Amino acid sequence: MTKTFDYYFDFGSLATYLAHTQMDKIKAETGASPIYCPMLLGAVFKATGNSSPVSVPAKGKYIFVDFKRFADSYGVPLNHNPFFPIITTTLMRMLTALQMRSDTRMSEFMDLIFKSIWVDALNLNDPEVVARVLREAHFDPTELVNLANEQATKDRLRDVTTQAVERGVFGAPTFFVGEQIFWGQDRIEQLKSALI
Amino acid sequence: MTKTFDYYFDFGSLATYLAHTQMDKIKAETGASPIYCPMLLGAVFKATGNSSPVSVPAKGKYIFVDFKRFADSYGVPLNHNPFFPIITTTLMRMLTALQMRSDTRMSEFMDLIFKSIWVDALNLNDPEVVARVLREAHFDPTELVNLANEQATKDRLRDVTTQAVERGVFGAPTFFVGEQIFWGQDRIEQLKSALI
Secondary structure (H helix, E strand, O other), X not given: OOOEEEEEEOOOOHHHHHHHHXXXXXXXXXXXXXXXXXXXXXXXXXHHOOOOHHHOHHHHHHHHHHHHHHHHHHOXXXXXXXXXXXXXXXXXXXXXXXXXXXXXXXXXXXXXXXXXXXXXXXXXXXXXXXXXXXHHOOOOXXXXXXXXXXXXXXXXXXXXXXXXXXXXXXXXXXXXXXXXXXXXXXXXXXXXXXXX | OOOEEEEEEOOOOHHHHHHHHOHHHHHHHHOOEEEEEEOOHHHHHHHHOOOOHHHOHHHHXXXXXXXXXXXXXXOOOOOOOOOOOOOOHHHHHHHHHHXXXXXXXXXXXXXXXXXXXXXXXXXXXXXXXXXXHHHHOOOOHHHHHHHHOOHHHHHHXXXXXXXXXXXXXXXXXXXXXXXXXXXXXXHHHHHHHHHO
């Protein structure tokens, strides 16, 4: 039996980008694989009464310093995105659609979007920029937008988000090993310990 | 020259209790000593627009699990205090007064109050309970209350709190090594790295 862990996330979360860069390492060190659970973080915040750390200016200033320290320790690039917050609804729907179709390019799509937001610091609030990024990576933007707009896609993303809140998720990334919950990219060591 | 770091805290913070249990280890491993900066966390929250993590129920539930994991890894006791939040104004003023007098029992006082709140789970919102705890440890409650009520004590605690906010503090514990800021008991490893 393959070990797995549930991984709830949203592209718009800087902490999740950092966690995402560590997935291969987690797999290599634990033999466990993530079950990707795309959710809408904004909806999670609304349902739980939580809010982005940047809503407290001093905290927002600190966490960027903190995330940069982790990025440096991981040896990965990280840039402030001046267009933050990125409204990720369509992007998360595209990902959900790829997952529902068991599309083999799902992983590539995730890498692309995380990099576009948190390394290339692009304005993915602009559909034209999204389309260009997708085309350059040989995805079909029109097809993905159509898939994103299907009711079944929207329903699935909403259901996963609702389920996340029911399981106790209030932020991203959140990991579950069985019913053990771990919140934050800074809990990856604890996650790994629970998986070994 | 002795290495030091500034340590902003409030007895009412569970995370700070955990950090407090690690002070001797930090000193032993780095040779650095904390400069204790007692502040009022409630006033910091008000000034920065921050709030206690327990104000988000799902987060409050999670962080106790998270703190318990750290307590277990540190090998220290931790109990939920049913009287939380503890209004710590008088306790922080007492500590400030001891610090202003360079009282040799300051360290013992800190250990006592942290233990009373986060191990013995006592109701330190009740002045009678505070008086009993202090008497049992051979402190003079009347003298400490009188010191706490001195204007100079109140002014000093307010000044340190104001200074904390000016330096970017929004939660507890917060550490500074020079102008490098570290927030949270879960940043002790980073703090140690900055001190070595």
